[in-house]
Amino acid sequence: MYADLVPEACLLGGAVACLLGGSFLPRTRQWVARVVAVAALLGSLVSAVVTAVVAGAAGPTTFDGSYALDGGTTAARVLAAAITLVVVALGTAELAGDRRESETYCLLLLAALGVVVLAGASDLLVLVVGFLLASIPVYGLVGLGRTRPGTEAAVRTYLLGALAGILLMLGVTLLTALAGGSTYRELAERLPGAPLAAVGVGVLLVLVGLLFEAGAVPLHPWVPDAVQGTRTAVAAFLTTVPKVGALLALSRLVETVPAAVPVRPVVGGLAAASLVLGTFAAFGQHDLRRLLGWSTVSQVGFLLVPVAAAGRSPLAVGSLVLYLAGYAVTTLALFAVLAALPQQRTLTDVRGSARAHPWLTAVVLLGLLGTAGTPPTAVFLGKLTTFTAAWEAGLAWLVVVAVAATVASLFYLLRWGAAVLPWSAPSGPGAAAEPADPEPADPEPADPGPAGRWAASTAVLCAAGVLVLGVGGDVVLSGTAALVR
Amino acid sequence: MLELVVLGPVVAAALLAVVPVTDRAARWVWLAVTLADLALLAALALAYRTPPAGGLAFERQATWIPSAGVGYHVGVDGLSLPLLLLTGVVFAACAVHALREQRRPRAQAALFLFLQTACLGVFVAQDLVLFFVFFDLTIVGMWFSIAGWGHGDHRRSALQFFLYTFLGSLVLLAGFIGVYVAADPHTFDIPTLVAADPLGDHPVGGAVVLGLVLLGLAIKTPLVPVHTWLPPAHTDAPAIGSAVLAAVMLKLGTYGFVRVAMPVLPDAWRAWAWVVVALGVVSVLYGGLVALAQTDVKRLVAYTSVTHMGYVAVGLGAAGLIDRGDPVLRQVATTGAVTQMVSHGLLAGAMFLLAGALHDRRGSYALADYGGLARPAPRFAALFGVAAFGSLGLPGFSGFVAEFQVLSGSIGTTAWAAAAVPGILLTAVLLVRATGSLLTGPTRGRAVGFTDLRPHEAVPVAGLLALSVLVGVLPGPLLAWVTPATESLVALVGG
Numbered sequence: 001m002y003a004d005l006v007p008e009a010c011l012l013g014g015a016v017a018c019l020l021g022g023s024f025l026p027r028t029r030q031w032v033a034r035v036v037a038v039a040a041l042l043g044s045l046v047s048a049v050v051t052a053v054v055a056g057a058a059g060p061t062t063f064d065g066s067y068a069l070d071g072g073t074t075a076a077r078v079l080a081a082a083i084t085l086v087v088v089a090l091g092t093a094e095l096a097g098d099r100r101e102s103e104t105y106c107l108l109l110l111a112a113l114g115v116v117v118l119a120g121a122s123d124l125l126v127l128v129v130g131f132l133l134a135s136i137p138v139y140g141l142v143g144l145g146r147t148r149p150g151t152e153a154a155v156r157t158y159l160l161g162a163l164a165g166i167l168l169m170l171g172v173t174l175l176t177a178l179a180g181g182s183t184y185r186e187l188a189e190r191l192p193g194a195p196l197a198a199v200g201v202g203v204l205l206v207l208v209g210l211l212f213e214a215g216a217v218p219l220h221p222w223v224p225d226a227v228q229g230t231r232t233a234v235a236a237f238l239t240t241v242p243k244v245g246a247l248l249a250l251s252r253l254v255e256t257v258p259a260a261v262p263v264r265p266v267v268g269g270l271a272a273a274s275l276v277l278g279t280f281a282a283f284g285q286h287d288l289r290r291l292l293g294w295s296t297v298s299q300v301g302f303l304l305v306p307v308a309a310a311g312r313s314p315l316a317v318g319s320l321v322l323y324l325a326g327y328a329v330t331t332l333a334l335f336a337v338l339a340a341l342p343q344q345r346t347l348t349d350v351r352g353s354a355r356a357h358p359w360l361t362a363v364v365l366l367g368l369l370g371t372a373g374t375p376p377t378a379v380f381l382g383k384l385t386t387f388t389a390a391w392e393a394g395l396a397w398l399v400v401v402a403v404a405a406t407v408a409s410l411f412y413l414l415r416w417g418a419a420v421l422p423w424s425a426p427s428g429p430g431a432a433a434e435p436a437d438p439e440p441a442d443p444e445p446a447d448p449g450p451a452g453r454w455a456a457s458t459a460v461l462c463a464a465g466v467l468v469l470g471v472g473g474d475v476v477l478s479g480t481a482a483l484v485r
Numbered sequence: 486m487l488e489l490v491v492l493g494p495v496v497a498a499a500l501l502a503v504v505p506v507t508d509r510a511a512r513w514v515w516l517a518v519t520l521a522d523l524a525l526l527a528a529l530a531l532a533y534r535t536p537p538a539g540g541l542a543f544e545r546q547a548t549w550i551p552s553a554g555v556g557y558h559v560g561v562d563g564l565s566l567p568l569l570l571l572t573g574v575v576f577a578a579c580a581v582h583a584l585r586e587q588r589r590p591r592a593q594a595a596l597f598l599f600l601q602t603a604c605l606g607v608f609v610a611q612d613l614v615l616f617f618v619f620f621d622l623t624i625v626g627m628w629f630s631i632a633g634w635g636h637g638d639h640r641r642s643a644l645q646f647f648l649y650t651f652l653g654s655l656v657l658l659a660g661f662i663g664v665y666v667a668a669d670p671h672t673f674d675i676p677t678l679v680a681a682d683p684l685g686d687h688p689v690g691g692a693v694v695l696g697l698v699l700l701g702l703a704i705k706t707p708l709v710p711v712h713t714w715l716p717p718a719h720t721d722a723p724a725i726g727s728a729v730l731a732a733v734m735l736k737l738g739t740y741g742f743v744r745v746a747m748p749v750l751p752d753a754w755r756a757w758a759w760v761v762v763a764l765g766v767v768s769v770l771y772g773g774l775v776a777l778a779q780t781d782v783k784r785l786v787a788y789t790s791v792t793h794m795g796y797v798a799v800g801l802g803a804a805g806l807i808d809r810g811d812p813v814l815r816q817v818a819t820t821g822a823v824t825q826m827v828s829h830g831l832l833a834g835a836m837f838l839l840a841g842a843l844h845d846r847r848g849s850y851a852l853a854d855y856g857g858l859a860r861p862a863p864r865f866a867a868l869f870g871v872a873a874f875g876s877l878g879l880p881g882f883s884g885f886v887a888e889f890q891v892l893s894g895s896i897g898t899t900a901w902a903a904a905a906v907p908g909i910l911l912t913a914v915l916l917v918r919a920t921g922s923l924l925t926g927p928t929r930g931r932a933v934g935f936t937d938l939r940p941h942e943a944v945p946v947a948g949l950l951a952l953s954v955l956v957g958v959l960p961g962p963l964l965a966w967v968t969p970a971t972e973s974l975v976a977l978v979g980g
Contacts, residue, residue: 315552315553318552319553369625372651374621374622374625375617375618375621375622376618376622380618380621381550381553384553384555384614384658384662385553387658387659387662388553388662388665388666391662391663391666392666396663399659399662400659403652403655403656403658403659406651406655407648407651407652407655410647410648410651411644411648414628414644414647414648418632418640418643418644421632421633422589423589423633473550474549474550474551474552474553477550477552477553478551478552
């Protein structure tokens, strides 16, 4: 039983070691904490894979049915650890030598642990624990940069998170009371007999609480502020990892709820709201980080599409995991470029940056087209399979909304994409229309510096991952399907 | 063999993008690769033996994403072979035309080689997702071409082009997903879907799915009223970008009709046949009338493209009217439509390369800026005259063979198709008028001191026109490829 949780134990152990060790390490030797964090993440990743391969012996759940050990949990373990590893790599320049370096690693590991618990929870009380463990470190991470916008974003994140937590716990209380138990098995057995309206309210409250973690409408307002205000590595973390846990938890919940509760149309409606609001809000953004922040809000909309189809299509969970992986690697590629070129903050700064940084610009273009879902990138495969799952589940209208949102998203993605091309120089034709720029962004040194090289290499690796996953995504689909409940 | 033909250019493109060769070397490498690819295509055409009805030559199948019903499946038949050859010819012509390109030639060579792979890939794909992957990549490639090498308000045009055609491709994808969901077992494999006829028993579902597919393909073709992206894209694109856009990329839409829409959804196609015919007739007439009012050479040629692609829709729509006329007439109309795709590719490619010469020299496409070009530029005048007369469907050119078959076949099927006949008259009037105002009369305006075409500009145009004449005079070999394929297509739609 305890051996089932080695991946989680690795994360916890790493977090504790970073926290304690960090207190005793001198400022110049904080890199030891980084090594510990990387070792813990690698340990978690490897043990997750090993556990999945030998999972034949273990049951579908453990600890009296309160924690699932299936394809979804395995996917969350692998994704959370792998994404956090990438985040640590792309944040090397930013975090190395920082006063709070080891604390940052500790919080990253704890948040990743929370996300895994969230994804694996098949008991409402475990779900609450996962939610708190996944969200509280995030408040700290957002605020640790100790800048004015960062602090503001931390307060906003905290307030919304606290609200979401209260709603979630209220929903959990209600559902537990109605079912006379808190495991999903008990819920599935006993909720159909409970009053429909009360069950509906309970489910809606839990749903809304989890939407905070996913960064979806209506609990999205923290996302753009936090992404813009905090450090790039942290922004990369909190737009990717929490979504893994929240969406897998949501899909478990949708499958558990009795058929009489119209949860799928509600999730579909929320998906549509995220798609529309995220896309249109991204239109007017000038700051790259804020633009990406709103873009992730619209991406959650796409991620909610297979959640709405959960249980109605054999592709639903596999496509959700595939989209999560594709979305994560694409988003990380873009954040890695931002981390490698920290002086580029707005659309004006990046004009013509292809001349100074051809490789990083290629990554940006691939990342932007990949976010839109141009084949053969990972998100294309994700969109293909999620749309298929939604259509199979009878949600063809949601496919239409998602298609429209994809087209609209091109508008802001291509604004960035066109700006980086080598011929869109500040001095080129059309410069008259631009506000006078006292300090042209280029020429800059082509070399991003020794520390920025980590971020640049990460960016190139992620870009390769975008293509590899786009062509070889079958591994994810069939792997998840083979391990799924 | 097929993989080498399709993927060869993109491998060369990747090498060109990475290895920092000189501009001169890049241009010649580009030309060499396109010529080698054309030679391979010619070898392919010589080795091609008509497969049995519904079969494919050079077929290859492999598993790719079995859990989502997606496979790697390529093959060639009588519908795709002519278009593959056309693609090879047009890209080789563009490579020759760009031998004096001064603006970032290495990047342009890489881009066009990439685009060539994407276009060839669409024509060999036998799986809906594979088809879509290549279909979408052509849009990305063309966006780069317009945004990077265009002129005028090209960034806006490029964005408009991307948004409009990407919308089309996503609507198409939605239609493909509909087909996939309806098929049992779920699959994206085109021959399997053709055999299964997934939506045969669901008239409403079939109509909706075909509606999505039709809209997606009509945007690409383009048919009125979803043609509005075409004129600005053409006007602001570079000469070779325009040539590829008109000659190859517009064919992707109509090729989608014959490859996907008609065989996979035959019942729905019959239900929609009148709409397709009507859209075709409207495109022919509206395109012609609007072209009449144009004062800009490129916009004029762009609108004649709408007219010419309208004939394709008329012919293919007539193939679905099974309660009228006999199958032979419908087969003639379909063969004419496929021939028209090839013919328009050759002639429109030539026209846009010629129009590019105007802008390269004088920075203007306005008809009013030029007059009496025949005196300073006899080569330009001769080629432009030939191309214009070819486009208006004079006997001896490929356009005549194509339009004659389309009209005789479809008018035999329904008299309503005769409404498209005035389109020929309109095209004739406007092309003769434009040719007259550009070439004849006293030399004036920007035509004074106009340098005649240099060999690298004249050779590709002459080559395209020579092929058009070849098809016009000796249509036999082309029809020998196309006819068996259209026979089985018409039989599928409802013999």
